[in-house]
Amino acid sequence: MKIFSNYQIIAQIFESSNSLVYRANRRHDNQPVILKVLKEDYPTPAELTRYKQEYEITRCLNIDGVIRAYDLQKYQNTLAIVLEDFGGESLDITLKYRKLSLPEFLAIAIKITKTLGEIHAANVIHKDINPANIVWNLKTDILKIIDFGISTVFTRENPIIKNPNILEGTLAYMSPEQTGRMNRVLEYTTDFYSLGATFYRILTGYLPFDTSDALELVHCHLAKQPLPPHELDPNIPKVVSNLIVKLLAKTAEERYQSAFGIAADLEECLRQFQICGEIADFPLAQQDFSDRLSIPQKLYGRDREIETLLSNFARIPEENSSEEQTRKCVEMILVSGYSGIGKSVLVQELYKPITARRGYFISGKFEQLQRNIPYSAIAAAFRSLIQQILAEDEAQLLEWRKKLLAAFGSNGQAIIDVIPEVQLIVGPQPPIQQLEPMEAQIRFNLVFQKFVRVFCQSSHPLVIFLDDLQWADAASLKSIELMLTDEQMKYLLLIAAYRDNEVSPTHPSILTLNRLEKEGVILNRITLAPLAAPQIAQLIADTLHSNIELVEPLAELIYRKTSGNPFFVNEFLKTIYQENLLKFDWQQRCWVWDIPQINALGITENVVDLLIDKLKKIPEAPQQALLLAACIGNRFDLKTLSIVCEKSLTDTFVDLLPAIQSGLIQPTSSLETTLNNPIDASLIILNYKFQHDRVQQAAYALIDDNHKQTVHLKIGRLLLASTLSDGQEENIFAIVDHLNKGKNLIASKAEKVHLSQLNLKAGYKAKESTAYTAAREYFISANKFFLEIYGKGKIIIKWL
Template sequence: MITLPDIEVCTEIYSSASSLVYRGIRQSDNTPIILKVLKADYPTTAALIRSKQEYAITRSLDIEGVIKVYSQQDYQRSLVMTLEDFGGESLEKFRQDLPESYCPMPLAEFLHLAIQLAEIIGSIHASQVIHRDINPSNIVLNPATGRVKIIDFGIATRFSRTNPSFQNPNVLEGTLAYISPEQTGRMNRILDYRTDFYSLGVTYYELLTGQLPFVTDDMLELVHCHIAGQAITPHELNSEIPPIVSEIILKLMAKNAEDRYQSAAGIEADLGTCLLQLETTNKIEAFPLGMQDISDRFQIPQKLYGREAEIETLLAAFERVAGETKEQNTYPKSQIELILVAGYSGIGKSALVQEIYKPITQKRGYFISGKFDQFGRNIPYSAIVTAFQSLMRQILAESETALQQWRDQILEAVGAIGQVIIDVIPEVELIIGAQPPVPKVGAIEAQNRFNLVFQKFIRVFSSPEHPLVIFLDDLQWVDSATLKLIELMMTDSETQSLLLIGAYRDHEIDAVHPLLLLLNELRSRSIAVNQIALAPLALQDTCQLIAETLHRDAASIAPLAELIQRKTAGNPFFVEQFLKMLYTENLIEWAGRVSTGGGRHGGTTPTKPWFS
């Protein structure tokens, strides 16, 4: 228990890995309160910053459906927040303690609650905040008053489109059973406010069916289910759920954010229609969804346009090194493979490579990446080091049992000269511990020794059980030591299930560039080297991108598409920036949109003549 002046702490009501929550009373005015304190005796700087951010965001939300925070103060070496206590308990606690009423919930009660939640989330989004952790534990209900509030803004963010990184499921932010595909960092998609709609859909699913859509104890399998798995339709699990309510939930849980509801008002409207039908006719008939789902945000779709063949080439290469083949052996298996992606800056090389996230997750593989720097060509192995540092962080986040297995395998591979690897990748020491010093040798001998032990080191992480994909960007600036290491990796007969992907600007290298010389050498030795040359978008693809952004048919925006194609030369990055410029300069006017199935046309209209 904690001790604070003017506060009587009554009981601990919740404990997580990072915080403790207590019920108490402020004695000066006899007000019931909730106290939230960081759990660690010595919280990290990151934990303290996060707690202060949670306080600031919660304090800024003057919304009836959001828990109110009174104050935050220092407590010993930590921080404690004081919040309102309106007599509620979390839905998760009700589900555990009163399963007959909340697991599953009766349809009418669910609809009343679901409408309230949609309205609250809409208000949160209108305040430019994304919660990022909607689930029954963070929804508090007082059954006596019917009041419901959303709590715990610990990982909430202000509105921005962020790109989560590929990382171990153990360290993902959010509650894994409820997070959206894009929040896993393995979808090559930007994270925005619609991540909350997916989590809300999973919450609705659980409240109505009594179970989660994806049930597994394997975290990586759960991530893959969110990305590619199809949940059983709710009304198949509970026959009392009308099919149209199932459709609403599954629309919320669509894998791509563009296919979900685009506004909380749209969710609220469709749920309201269901409730009205239930109360007036005692049944719920099907009706078109999304009729009032009007988005007030200008957003460019995140999918890739005009890259279908290139994506297929990339995925086929991964299937070969992962031990899978297409039907009739169209693609023969290979142990290791190199694939190069060439094109101008902004053409979409990195975005294309990230399409490999899904199959890597399915095969329980690892994806690591590094980037060469124009002014760091004299730093050997810079991108390789960055890539393997991220791999070490992924491994350090695994269970102690798995970590011990990795420790044993690495020590067996590097033998008595593990310090050679630690000198280049210091994070390795966190896994295998301190290693004895190695004898000093000349420069050439030292490089040969490193190359030898690195070959053995990399074999540990690339296997049919967990294929390894290494992505090295900006190879036009690669150093000679890394090129030699790439050659050794690609010619090592004992390495398996390794896919090395490189990206470079082909207009910045010539025929005598060391990279091209290496590629010619590898091909002469029958090493699998594939090349993907990314061309600018065709006018047809640019037209499709613009039409789907502005929610107009292709014919009506053809003049604009031709203009943008001329101005940008079909470079996807420039196309996106040009569209944003038109919008921010009020050269096009956003009139809202209706999601698929809606009746309103909406879209964007020009406010000034097209310019040339």
């Protein structure tokens, strides 16, 4: 089969759903090579990006145990990677016809582990360690790791919930945190879990969990313990079995913390077997040291709150249960506490039971700088649900379409006006009849309730989490009321978090909640207090793998500085680590610190000031990019930011890299290419969020108050200029909000007229969505500009 004129194909050696792999010879020098070709004639942009990423990362890893990448070539409409051929085959193939002896296993396990350690030392997380991606030449005993298509060069990632059918990686070997359904970020220890699953398969011949149901497999990774290998095969020494079980721990902090520690234990096992012919038990992980600061992500001091949360979810009735018939209304959980106290991570403890019930968890966040955008958090939550549903198979999608169309009747456009992505499931809907405001509100309320009910079923309950309720708009508060008072809604749990120190008894959110309580709605309240000193001492002891007595002076200092705020505690630890005041001493094999030096650093007792200092140390271009991003919102996209920065997508992405690596912002989407031709294209990430509100607040605070109006006006103008007329409606609220913040700097009469028209357009859009409070604000703004231009006595906009 002729693919390239420069290569002679010898044989096809592998075929997956995406790729064809050939063994070939390069014609000009007869060099053996592997050709990995995208299978489809017209591959998706994601597939092209993955090949580009695999080539770029592989060619940069100059490691003996990693396959070498020679070239990336275009073939017709697809791509091919030219790779080293050292005569090996994947362990996945080898295991089909050959069972490895214990010493063979230990020898190759040591090789795999050491290579993985070198990969991590090069700041790469593989994310897809499994037997198919480990190639071994039995004759030469050379072993190499391949396939870096979903690897990352970032030290931490924050996976999001996706449909299990579209998760990147090999699900049978995937760590719990990589599924996106665990309240943990993804770090290099994710590869240790996959390594444990790989060792399990090699030694026992079985996978840790054997099921073809994707969601059930995810739940197994989250909540079930695999049978220890020695119980499957009594010939497997118990200490080897324990080593694998440790690698397969559900939480990263319970696994090995370094490839060095894993290899040391494997080498001890091999040494004993070679000398004695057997392996005696010995304490594991005695040589497991790492100089990376890794703060445990488990929750400290929240046992009672977690129990309250889980018991509330457990009250959602099961199918055909007696409670199903008696439950009269939806319950709501209110989680309150200061910023950084851990409200969001507490709520994420529900991921495990939700997955067990095959339910859906969706979330949205209200934003301080975008309070005028109606339904912002609710629309964001349901957008994520639509994305999960769109990944289901055609038969399931058809069922959803039928259910939604039945719920909508002729009024589907009312929902599409608020959540445009719904149209991707149901298709275009007929225009809705124009009604008087009161009638339009009633119609929207009924359609919205029916829409939500579609997703709330006994077979898949729905949990909606709305963060920062203190910044909710009036339309969103009304929608919350609709969900909670709908007697036909049974399988829904609504959770809202808010900062109780930022609301008064007359705050709109509090008034709404009080009214609901009077109407008989069950509100379950969880108030999070700061961590106590002993809890902080335990966190620090766990972080530094030390005992509480040794860390107590450091813990007391941190408690005094942070007042027990978990986010501040984490940032404090990161700061003294980055300043080299907390470091790992390889001679003593322990962490060391100097209290007087830490005190002398003069770390502020205000977390925002600490973050401002951190931001100031970033180079100027990345710092400016972050400042502008803070003006856009807690979540922002690269296209908008590049417009605001007046730079290319690639240059703007490069500016953001220091902020990503330092954890100030987190990507919320995968790598993409900037051009249709991926060989010449750059790799970029389009979507981001700030690590925390406090980071956004710190970045925004760096902009001089007198300059903020100028920045917002500039952003508004650039967004307006770059948005085509047919796209203005979708972005109208963001554009108008920025321009309104800078309205005092507008001198041109023509621009004032245009801004008045834009406010009018935003008002009409809000009115169509029955967000009348927001509509009124936009109409008032439009009228003010109108009066400024034409003076009193002129026509007042009739919608006021």
